[in-house]
Amino acid sequence: MRHCHSHFFHKIRFSLFLALCLIGFGIFCAAVCNCADSNTWIAQILNEDHTVTQDSGQNSASAAGQSPSTDTNAAFETYITELFRQEASANLLNLHYTLKNPQAYQITAYQTSLGNYSAASPALAAASAENILSALQQFDTQSLTSLNRQTLEILTDSMNLTVTGGNFEYYDEPLTPTTGLQSQIPILLAEYSFQNRQDVSDYLELLTDLPRYFAQICDYEREKAAAGRFMPSYTAQSIIDQCRDFVSNPDEHYLVTTFNQKTDSLSGISKNERLSYQKQNLSILKKQVFPEFTQLADTLSELQDSTINEAGLCHFPEGREYYEYLVRSATGSSDTVASLEKRTTDQRKEDLLLISQLLEQNPDLSTELKNCAAATQSPEEMLTTLRQAITAKFPKVPECNVTVKYVDAAMEDYLSPAFYLTSPLDHLTENSIYINQKNGYEGLRLFTTLAHEGFPGHLYQNVYFHSVCDLPIRSLLGYPGYTEGWATFVELHSYIYAGLSEDTASLCAANQAAILSLYATADMGIHYDGWTLDDTATFFRAYGFTDEETIRDIFELIVGEPANYLKYYIGYLEFHDLQEDMKKQNPDTYTDSDFYENVLKIGPAPFDILRNYLLKDR
Structure with missing residues (x-):
């Protein structure tokens, strides 16, 4: 599937004091990646x-x-x-x-x-x-x-x-709290575009296929439970709640309103045809789609008692090996988990040291954030500011439009703060970015989130790459470590585009990177090293997290979404290290512009291949 890239993640927000009175910004900016995980x-x-x-x-x-x-x-x-x-x-x-x-x-x-x-x-x-x-x-x-x-x-x-x-039977999980099919399919249906009658007919036929598909998912979950691999009971409950909320208001459901809006604006069809389509859609939703979400919830409820592991993957017989595979798939890095754990810890120490030094030199740096000019802009104005700001260093991207949309209230509890839905290969000019208003993102936090999703993040990277690469097969080869790593890498550089001073921008970037690293370490600790909830709480308390409910939420989210946090942080680290290596290799000729252009032209790839071509090892 294409990027609804991706990628739906919660962002749990805190007022953090990472031992050095850090600025509270939240965990990370998430994107939606492929309509189901690309693999x-x-x-x-x-x-x-x-x-x-x-x-x-x-x-x-x-x-x-x-x-x-x-x-x-x-x-x-x-x-x-x-x-x-x-x-x-x-x-x-x-x-x-x-x-x-x-x-x-x-x-x-x-x-x-x-x-x-x-x-x-x-x-x-x-x-x-x-x-x-x-x-x-x-x-x-x-x-x-x-x-x-x-x-x-x-x-x-x-x-x-x-x-x-293919070596891991009953380890794959199609239903996860924020990236599962039950949350991604509705968004893709809502965004399904209609150009003609055939599109409408195809869409309605697709809806009628959902009962068959969900029946397969239910059968798989039953088999998985019988094999002793069923998801944690609290993860199941989250998905159950999500499914029941999805069907709670059928007459005013967003899959009804979006369909009606799209057919109302479709030219070349009569009023009677339009009304007939809308009647068919409502009937299919009520008789086939909504009951299947209810059935999925009922099936998970029946299976909840079969859970035998409420913690990380390593507690399953082949769990560590499967996690290694997930890490390789999610990050595009060939390093061992142990190496990634050390690299994450080392970089966190560097970031915390930088924060300490910056605050020691100027304790009032954080006050600059209150007067940030970009913080008062609308989302559309922020995207315009970002698009203009990157022209000096980033290669020119073809003209394209972006529409800011808002997550339906029925899905706000389960979707990320924002996500980008990619455009088709042959229609790169139209793009959509969704904002989840329930997260309360505004000001500088919204600005950097839009940098992650828009310019120079996902939207920019996707449009640029497919404008220079004419091989459509590449659109099907998803490497979330590259795409999410790039979006995080440029997001951390985007504070300067908001009009902050260099020191304040560096402080903000180091703070957010340090927070990201905590979640990456916890992900590996829980799924590879066997951390319990108590172990996880001990780790986070060392960095100022003391609220037990918050720590439990973090633990349960990581258990339910193994390796997902690593897409962002390890991907970011790979770009960070690659940039530093290019500077060392070409101290007299290196420019950021060349680095960005070379990385973007190669496009989504495992980092070994990216590194070999950029550092001229091939």
Whole structure:
């Protein structure tokens, strides 16, 4: 699936005193990433046996005497183009959020379904990935262009991860408090655009497929419970509450109002057609969709007593190994968990030292925040300020529009403070950023959140990359460590764009990075080292967290969303370290502008590959 990138996370807010009277800003700015986690969705649609093919035109070119290199590149591009068509058309949400005009990509047949989900999905995906890996080995990397070689290496890495994921039966979890399918599918349905009658018909057919899909999810959860892998009871309760809230006001539901608004504005249909569509939508929602959310809640309620592990993944038989796989998938880093734990601790010490030094030099730095000019702007004005501020150092991005929207009240308790929903590959000009008003984000906090979601964060990175890379397969290879790491990296640099002094901006960035690091350490501690709630409380108390209810909320959120915090912090650290390494390698010629452009042109990738190309190891 495309980015609703991602990515739905809670941000628990505190007034923090990180041993050095830090400024309270909250944990981190979250984005919405792929409509389900990208590995999850690719696992569902990798079900074809792929082979390398060449069309007659390429064979003719070879006979005409073109070089082997040309033949190899043509064959590779043909292969990945066909692979893209197969993957993108395998379920309707995937296709709709990937392409506005599938016919232009020679996609004329597609499944109007949500895909499939079962215990066998990871193993089936692994088998298909092995077929793809076998096909990729037939291409001589030395004969490929730089872009094609990068793509082959990234695709190979992605398939290797999929193969690894096939080793863990009943560990995958489609239902999580903030990134689960039960929260992502409604948003994607609400944002589903209508250009013509076919879109409306496809949408309504997609709704009728939800009972089948949710029945598969319920069956999987029952099997998972029987295997002793069911989610913690408090996580189940959170999802149960979410499902019941979703169906609490059916007549005024946002899936009713958004559908009516979209059909009312659709040209070329009569009033009677419009009313007929709206009647069908309401009927399907009431008779098929809403009852399935209720059934999902009932199923989880029945299974709550089967929970045997209320803590981290490491308490399951293969839990540590599975967490290692999740960390690699989430972060794109090849470092061991132990190495990441040490790197996180070391950077936190550096940030706390910087905060101490800055406050010692000027104890009144925090007072500057009260007079921050950007804090009084509207969200739209903030995005304009950010777009203009980055022009000096960041490469030019094609003209694009962004619409600020607000999360429906029914979902406010379960969605992140803000998220970006990516535009289709062939329609990069229209973009949406959602703001969750219940979080109370305003002023400087909202400004940096919009930097994360908009410019120069997710929106900017997505539009820029797809404007310079014409290989659509790359849109299906999700690397959240890159995308969330980049958004966090630039978010921490965005304080200066708000008009703060350099020292105040550095103070704010170091403070937020230090907070992020606490959650990253806790994530690894809980899921890899076996921290209990008491262990977690002891850790946070050392940094000024004393409220027991808050600490429990943190613990339960991390247990329910393993490795999710690492996307942000470890991804950020990888960019931070890569930038420092480039400065050391090119002390006389390094510029931030070159670093940004080089990173953005390569696009989402594992950090080993990114590092090899940027530091010229290839």
